[in-house]
Amino acid sequence: MKINLIGVPLNLGADKLGSNLAPKTYREANIIKIIKSIGFEVKDCGDVEVLKANEEDKYKHHPNLKYLNEVIDANTKLAEKIYQSLSNGDFALVLGGDHSLGLGSIAGASRAIKNIGVVWIDAHGDINTHLTSPTGNIHGMPLAASFGVGHEALVNLYEERIKVKEENVFHIAGRDLDKGEIELINKSKGQFYTMDKVKELGIEKVVEDMLNYFKDRVDAIHVSFDLDSIDSLFAPGTGTPVENGLSVDDAKFILESLASSGMMCSLDIVELNPLLDKDNKTLNIAIDIIKNTLNKLKLSLSNELSA
Numbered sequence: 001m002k003i004n005l006i007g008v009p010l011n012l013g014a015d016k017l018g019s020n021l022a023p024k025t026y027r028e029a030n031i032i033k034i035i036k037s038i039g040f041e042v043k044d045c046g047d048v049e050v051l052k053a054n055e056e057d058k059y060k061h062h063p064n065l066k067y068l069n070e071v072i073d074a075n076t077k078l079a080e081k082i083y084q085s086l087s088n089g090d091f092a093l094v095l096g097g098d099h100s101l102g103l104g105s106i107a108g109a110s111r112a113i114k115n116i117g118v119v120w121i122d123a124h125g126d127i128n129t130h131l132t133s134p135t136g137n138i139h140g141m142p143l144a145a146s147f148g149v150g151h152e153a154l155v156n157l158y159e160e161r162i163k164v165k166e167e168n169v170f171h172i173a174g175r176d177l178d179k180g181e182i183e184l185i186n187k188s189k190g191q192f193y194t195m196d197k198v199k200e201l202g203i204e205k206v207v208e209d210m211l212n213y214f215k216d217r218v219d220a221i222h223v224s225f226d227l228d229s230i231d232s233l234f235a236p237g238t239g240t241p242v243e244n245g246l247s248v249d250d251a252k253f254i255l256e257s258l259a260s261s262g263m264m265c266s267l268d269i270v271e272l273n274p275l276l277d278k279d280n281k282t283l284n285i286a287i288d289i290i291k292n293t294l295n296k297l298k299l300s301l302s303n304e305l306s307a
């Protein structure tokens with residue numbers, strides 16, 4: 001099994017400059033060399049091409065879905081790359097880019113894996129629609145669209161079908177939720193472990209619940225990790241930072257448990273904004289987390305072989 005690395009220099013879903021520079025920043029920080037040193041073979045799938053757009057294009061396609069066509073175009077290309085990677089039996093590591101890329105990741109992964117689970121780690125719900133979003137930024141909508149709620153152009157991206165069953169979604173670290181998102185959560189069949197719940201239960205219990213929940217329920221899990229799930233005190237370099245979040249150790253623990261479980265097939269690391277980072281703090285956390293997670297993945301694969 002190789003690690004397929006896919007960069008997504010996308011910022012149009014966040015309507016803010018910076019996250020488009022993240023793939024280049026990871027590459028310059030030698031991310032490929034770091035992954036190879038863990039013992040993996042790396043296939044560099046390059047960066048997804050993002051169409052050029054300017055201010056005039058913002059509302060060209062929809063009054064509350066900014067840069068809709070450009071976001072769809074990039075995500076459709078991403079979906080195909082992920083689908084190819086997983087079909088080859090490889091692991092896909094997606095380096096964003098804004099979180100609208102979750103649309104493409106889940107679309108592609110769910111084509112390769114019939115009954116997929118999604119773990120979404122984020123300060124935000126990312127379950128707005130064009131009808132509830134206060135900003136029109138598509139990076140606040142990908143999770144809802146993936147389980148079939150939202151504008152049909154997003155729901156039917158790449159393929160005309162619902163990509164993940166709502167009850168196969170497990171969201172962790174929410175603490176900045178919009179009104180429409182709270183309404184959706186209250187009637188949702190998905191699992192939502194907000195930051196309040198994480199503090200009440202403790203991270204060990206949350207992870208235990210998550211692994212038990214998915215056991216015998218799904219064939220594999222796609223993990224979408226938004227760096228703003230981490231407390232903005234530690235990870236300031238994201239476009240929409242929020243206080244009172246996960247510690248770096250909590251985040252590592254969640255991801256390494258998923259890697260060790262043998263269920264994780266693909267991973268997004270999103271929303272690094274190098275223009276807002278301070279002394280590369282957030283970049284270094286992201287790299288550390290990737291290293292840690294892939295190390296556990298490597299271990300679980302070699303245990304599988306020797307068993």
Ligand SMILES: NC(=[NH2+])NCCC[C@H](N)C(=O)O
Pocket residue numbers: 098099100124125126128133134135136137139140141176177178226228240271
């Ligand atoms: N992936 C993210 N950072 N999303 C932030 C979303 C913020 C806000 N809830 C919105 O919909 O605009």
Ligand SMILES: [Mn+2]
Pocket residue numbers: 099122124126139226
């Ligand atoms: Mn997000």
Ligand SMILES: [Mn+2]
Pocket residue numbers: 122123124226228229240
């Ligand atoms: Mn977020």
